[in-house]
Amino acid sequence: MKTKIIKINPEKLEISKVKIAAETLRKGGLVAFPTETVYGLGADALNSEAIKKIFEAKGRPIDNPLIVHIADKKEVYRLAREVPREAEKLINKFWPGPLTIILKKSNIVSDIITAGLDSVAIRMPNNKIALTLIKKSKVPIVAPSANLSGKPSPTMAEHVIQDLYGKIEIIIDGGETDIGVESTVLDLTTNPPTLLRPGGVDLEKLKKVLGKIKIYPMVKGKQIKKIAVKSPGMKYRHYAPNAKVILVEGKYERVKNKIQELTDKYKKKGKKIAIMTTNKNYNYKTGVIKFIGKDCDVIAKNLFKTFREFDKEKVDLIIAEGVSDNGLGLAVMNRLRKASYKIICI
Numbered sequence: 001m002k003t004k005i006i007k008i009n010p011e012k013l014e015i016s017k018v019k020i021a022a023e024t025l026r027k028g029g030l031v032a033f034p035t036e037t038v039y040g041l042g043a044d045a046l047n048s049e050a051i052k053k054i055f056e057a058k059g060r061p062i063d064n065p066l067i068v069h070i071a072d073k074k075e076v077y078r079l080a081r082e083v084p085r086e087a088e089k090l091i092n093k094f095w096p097g098p099l100t101i102i103l104k105k106s107n108i109v110s111d112i113i114t115a116g117l118d119s120v121a122i123r124m125p126n127n128k129i130a131l132t133l134i135k136k137s138k139v140p141i142v143a144p145s146a147n148l149s150g151k152p153s154p155t156m157a158e159h160v161i162q163d164l165y166g167k168i169e170i171i172i173d174g175g176e177t178d179i180g181v182e183s184t185v186l187d188l189t190t191n192p193p194t195l196l197r198p199g200g201v202d203l204e205k206l207k208k209v210l211g212k213i214k215i216y217p218m219v220k221g222k223q224i225k226k227i228a229v230k231s232p233g234m235k236y237r238h239y240a241p242n243a244k245v246i247l248v249e250g251k252y253e254r255v256k257n258k259i260q261e262l263t264d265k266y267k268k269k270g271k272k273i274a275i276m277t278t279n280k281n282y283n284y285k286t287g288v289i290k291f292i293g294k295d296c297d298v299i300a301k302n303l304f305k306t307f308r309e310f311d312k313e314k315v316d317l318i319i320a321e322g323v324s325d326n327g328l329g330l331a332v333m334n335r336l337r338k339a340s341y342k343i344i345c346i
Contacts, residue, residue: 003165005157007173010034010128015136017172018129022136024169025050030057032146032160033133034174035125037098037182037200038153038304039160040069040143041168042133048110051142057167060149065115066142067100067183068122071134079122079140081106087188089209096126098183098200113142119189129174145182146171152239152304152339155180159308180301181331186213195219198331220325221337239339241307243274243315247336249322250346252279258346259319263287266317274315276306278323288313296328303335 006017021031028050031042041058043050045068055062068079073091076083080103087101105120114120125131134141145153148163157173164171184199184206192212195203198219207213246262248255256279263273263286273287278299280291288310292302310318320336323329337343 001166001169003161003168003171005161005171005173008129010174013128013132015132018132018136021133021170021172022138025133025137025141026139028053029169030054030167031133032154032157032164032168032171033130033143034157034172034177035069035127035130035143036178037125038155038177038180039146039157040125040130040141041146041160041164042069042141042143044137045069045113045140045142046108046110047139048112051110051112053168054142054144057164058144058147058149060144062112063115064144064149065117065121066113066144067185068109068113068120069130069134069141069143070122070124071131073124075140076103076122079106079109079120080104084188086193086210090186090188090206091124093209094201094205095124096131097124098126098179099123099206100183100185100197100199102185102187102189102196104189119187121185123183127174127178129172133172150238150240152241152307153182155301155305159304162308176301176305178301179297180303180305181328181335184331187216190214198334200328200331202327203330204327219330219334221334221343239304239307239335241318241339242311243318244342245307245318245320245336245340247320247322247340247343248346249333249343252321254346255321256282256284258344259321260284262319271316272314274310274313274318276318276320278321287319288315296323296326296332299323299332300328303332307339 082104100123146160154160155177179200184201185197187194194214293299
């Protein structure tokens with residue numbers, strides 16, 4: 001398959017270009033497009049055959065549910081059979097934006113979207129290209145991240161090209177995404193609501209609207225043997241570069257010393273080491289060192305991009321400094337823990 005790349009400036013939106021992609025979706029094709037979080041791989045949410053192509057292109061397990069993207073808040077009432085007051089509060093406060101809510105699904109939602117569960121994940125993205133694409137397609141769009149399953153999520157069209165060129169019909173190049181990590185996923189079918197995946201809307205903001213929120217144990221890295229996979233990012237190893245990742249958590253001085261110790265150890269074994277640091281004045285002596293930001297919003301934007309840059313450098317091992325779980329840091333640490341093969345807490 002020859003993949004068509006369409007470059008669109010979100011500030012000067014060319015509707016004719018968006019219509020080409022929308023027509024492809026209506027015909028059952030796949031289109032990668034930017035959102036405010038990461039690039040999504042879209043298919044018509046009402047076309048089961050088109051949705052199957054997403055799983056094939058990504059190599060995605062069939063029991064990993066998909067998020068339905070909409071451009072009109074009223075669509076929620078068509079996709080869900082129950083929309084509680086809590087959902088309406090969140091929709092009014094955070095949509096369009098990086099929040100996905102899980103509700104009881106209606107009959108029009110295919111089981112292939114929900115992995116056979118009775119619930120559906122829905123969000124309204126805050127990106128001009130994404131919203132226009134959904135509107136012009138005249139259908140809701142299912143869209144996981146536009147990468148090979150398990151790999152770092154794409155924050156630039158270049159990343160999508162690396163993973164999916166030749167496997168999908170269209171890639172829309174709309175520049176780098178704003179946030180860099182996926183949407184927050186909140187399950188409203190439980191009481192109290194349950195945070196299944198931290199993301200672009202932090203927990204503190206959600207609590208201001210809803211009050212009590214339960215945090216699913218796996219959010220902070222605790223393993224559970226049997227789980228109902230209601231949300232992407234729950235069950236499988238995700239976000240991982242080709243190199244192995246070691247995450248070091250704890251007080252900064254201890255973390256810094258441990259990372260230097262690990263670097264020296266693996267360098268003696270002939271390994272090419274990369275270090276992700278949050279301190280601009282780092283003093284690590286060896287390795288490919290990348291300052292990814294001090295504040296969590298900057299770190300989030302740089303995280304997946306840095307993983308892919310290290311893959312280009314063909315490093316054997318990435319050692320990452322942990323950050324605080326506060327605010328967007330919870331999402332950053334969730335992604336780092338998911339990507340890591342080893343976590344050291346000191």
